Amino acid sequence: MNVGADVLLAGPRGRRLCLQLVTELYPSIRSAVFWLAHDLDPGRGTSRVLLTAASGDDAEMPPRPTLADLIAALASFDVMRAGPEAIDRALAEAVDTSRPWQEPDGEDVLAAIPEVTAALAPLAHHIITSPSSQWWSHDRQLEQWAIDWRSPDDPAPLPREPSPALAAWASEARAEESRADAERPRDPHAPWSGTWWSFPQGTLHTVGRIPLGLKLIEDSFREEHATVIPVRGTGRTYEIRSGEDWVSLCREHPLEVTASRRHDWFRCTGHDGRWVIPDWEKVAERWDAVHLTTLAYLTSANCPLHVDADTSTVIAGWNPDTTIWLTEAAREWEDPRQHWQRSTNQETWTRTIS
Numbered sequence: 001m002n003v004g005a006d007v008l009l010a011g012p013r014g015r016r017l018c019l020q021l022v023t024e025l026y027p028s029i030r031s032a033v034f035w036l037a038h039d040l041d042p043g044r045g046t047s048r049v050l051l052t053a054a055s056g057d058d059a060e061m062p063p064r065p066t067l068a069d070l071i072a073a074l075a076s077f078d079v080m081r082a083g084p085e086a087i088d089r090a091l092a093e094a095v096d097t098s099r100p101w102q103e104p105d106g107e108d109v110l111a112a113i114p115e116v117t118a119a120l121a122p123l124a125h126h127i128i129t130s131p132s133s134q135w136w137s138h139d140r141q142l143e144q145w146a147i148d149w150r151s152p153d154d155p156a157p158l159p160r161e162p163s164p165a166l167a168a169w170a171s172e173a174r175a176e177e178s179r180a181d182a183e184r185p186r187d188p189h190a191p192w193s194g195t196w197w198s199f200p201q202g203t204l205h206t207v208g209r210i211p212l213g214l215k216l217i218e219d220s221f222r223e224e225h226a227t228v229i230p231v232r233g234t235g236r237t238y239e240i241r242s243g244e245d246w247v248s249l250c251r252e253h254p255l256e257v258t259a260s261r262r263h264d265w266f267r268c269t270g271h272d273g274r275w276v277i278p279d280w281e282k283v284a285e286r287w288d289a290v291h292l293t294t295l296a297y298l299t300s301a302n303c304p305l306h307v308d309a310d311t312s313t314v315i316a317g318w319n320p321d322t323t324i325w326l327t328e329a330a331r332e333w334e335d336p337r338q339h340w341q342r343s344t345n346q347e348t349w350t351r352t353i354s
Contacts, residue, residue: 005124007299011243012104013094014298015111018120018127020097021090022074025081029073032065033107041106067115074119082123084132091294091320092215100218100302100316101196101264135209136294140237140323143333144206145213148227152339152352158204158229158332162284162325165202170281173255180259188266195257196264197317200280204325206231211340211349216294216319222346228338233330235288237323243300243315249290250305250313255279265314271304274311284326294320 008014023030038044097105110116127133148156159165176195184192207213210228240246254276261275283290297320304312318324340349 004128005121007295008124008128009117009120011299012108012112012302013098014124015117015120016097016108017087017090017094017298018124019107019111019116020093021082021086021127022077022120022123024086024090026073026077029070029077032070032073033110035064036067036070037106037110039106040109042103042109043105067113071115071119074116074123077123079123079126082126082130084130087127087130087132088212088215091298092212094298095216095218095320096220098218098302100268100314101193102267104268104302136298136320137241138208138293139239139241140289140291141208142232144208144231144233144323144330145210146204146206146229146231146332147214148229149221149223149225150227151225152227152337155227155337158231158330159202160204160328162203162327166200166281166284166326169200169202170255170279173257173260177257177260180262184259184263186262188262188272190263192263194260194264196261196268198277198314199318199324200326203280204231204330206233206323206325206330207319208321208323210338211351213319213321214340214342214349216321218317218319222342224342226340226342226349228340230333230335230337231330232333233289233323233325235327235329236286237289237291238283238287240290240292240296240315242296243303243305245296246300246315247305247307247313249278249283250276250307253279253282254307254311261314265304265316268302268316269304269312269314271312273304276307276311276313280324280326288327288329289323289325291323292318292320297321 008018019033023033099105111120146158150156180194214226238249255278257277258275265275266272292315297315301315304314306312339352341352342349
């Protein structure tokens, strides 16, 4: 592969970004991806159903594109067509289509086929070296934004007092693990679901870019309104710049979540074994905040990251370029809150009032 391409293509979200970008710019490739992904999707015939219409009883469908057809088309792709706006849209789609609680969809399966991954390498190299993607590896910015998905008529305050929230989270996480260990089947194939994210609920979360941060949301509910709150924070920030940084945090402060995550993370990663996440209450004793870079998300999210020979972890449900605040080191800043509204076509966000 080209230098740098292997970095972006190492994780399922990075591969999906590349595949999404090429399908957006080339309709013929989009058609090939559609058909091939349909056939590879684990939900084919159930959650993913193909409806067709024929003009007569003897009407025939055009020949389906083959994997060889797709690879040949990717070989002729002009990477210079992939500009900053298209890259941002593909990034948002790669995040929106993440599903850490179930099997990868057909497009993710397709992008992981070695021949397809190799064919995407020139595009991946172009993306990773593009000036518009250099912020993907940046550490937490001083100026951040908290997103409140309620309407501007509900001026809710920022979450405060993270210590009680972390204590409540830790207590519930351990209680859920105990219940799951007693009640849920140990067969990872069993049709069972539960908690699948790997970050604490109830604490302040901020992003570094607006309006792009409004689009980089896993498992989005497609909200139509957002109040964006300026935040500044100081203190000690643990930077997750790679999967190994996340693994190190899990090694230092492990919290067992095997029973409560087993089924969802097996479906997502295909890996069965012992699972841990950071004990966030313990992490807060040393760090004020933890920031996940966009590059670390693209290379490592939804992957089984090995903590030791028997134990793994997953970055799941944590949006790229998001900071989780574990202490009261962050405050609402003096700049005004902003109000944004999603367009009717669901593609863009527009600032409405200050």
